[in-house]
Amino acid sequence: MKALRLHRYQQAPSMDEIDEPKVSGPWDVIVEIGAAGVCRTDLHIIEGQWAEIQKPDLPYTLGHENAGWVREVGSAVDNVKPGDLVILHPLVTCGLCGPCRIGQDSHCERASFPGINADGGMAELILTNARAVVKLDPSLAPSKVAALADAGLTAYHAVRKAASGLFPGSHAVVFGAGGLGHIGVQALAAITSAEITVVDRSESALELARTLGAHHTILATTDDAVRKGVRDITEGGAHVVFDYVGELGAEKISPQLLRNRGSHYVIGYGGAIELPTIEVISKEISVVGNLVGTYTDLVELMTLTAKGQVTLHTSEYPLDAALDALDDLHRGRVVGRAILVP
Structure with a gap:
């Protein structure tokens, strides 16, 4: 064969x-x-x-x-x-x-x-x-x-783990709306009540995300634009950021988009997360790894x-x-x- x-x-x-x-x-x-x-x-x-x-x-x-x-x-x-x-x-x-x-x-x-x-x-x-x-x-x-x-199983697994904390009025930010992320958006829309914001460098990816259930989209032109966009939409930061990229800078900015006691779910890989320990402690944020689902x-x-x-x-x-x-x-x-x- x-x-x-x-x-x-x-x-x-x-x-x-x-x-x-x-x-x-x-x-x-x-x-x-x-x-x-x-x-x-x-x-x-x-x-x-x-x-x-x-x-x-x-x-x-x-x-x-x-x-x-x-x-x-x-x-x-x-x-x-x-x-x-x-x-x-x-x-x-x-x-x-x-x-x-x-x-x-x-x-x-x-x-x-x-x-x-x-x-x-x-x-x-x-x-x-x-x-x-x-x-x-x-x-x-x-x-x-x-x-x-x-791809779908990994994307769903992360959402499934976070779902209990994504209640009505909560904010989920999806970083990357490609092969994994566009499944993550649909899973969020299907099993949670969160307000969904998608961040991507591609306008076509954002257009797809809007058709799949994203309430808001942000074109990732600069880190400042992403930070400001998320801050304005969430009024204090995301409860959960799903990083479906894990490299190319997404892994560094994702924790910066969290509110106090927020969680950074890492799904994509290839980069390295750098977090001052004082920020982890003072904001009580969590970094959560996600393997393929069960x-x-x-x-x-x-x-x-x-x-x-x-x-x-x-x-x-x-x-x-x-x-x-x-x-x-x-x-x-x-x-x-x-x-x-x-």
């Missing part, structure tokens, strides 16, 4: 012919890929940023945002059957360790992460397990939901998607054009999420 494989860091991956995966364990599930998302994390993987964290054996197949149809299952699998339409939680988890036992499966102690430390879904087939597959409403198409498996988060997100409350904006590419998709993402030419369709 065809698969986009990374052979060396700092070099473009290649489209290779490799053997199809086989069922070898009772909980195995093989999925025929209907769509695979192209994520900024893929660019960071190629650069080698995840090499020391995940330590994958090269070469391996990229792609951690996957949806498609069940092809084959192991002897113990009874939650899905061949032909079922599914989306894949990005982690293949054990179900037995401490974090899994309490529903924090995204911190599974024995997880593999297809596309990051194991063969992923930028291919025709992928091997996963029964714990990772979520059955989809038949009305949903893989190309319209695949990127929700990571299986339960993904089930909830798919429920919202089936109801039409969350919509993924995509640009589709054939699998053979994967390098074009990666280049377009790198150069900022993708609006929403790039999707590979075999």
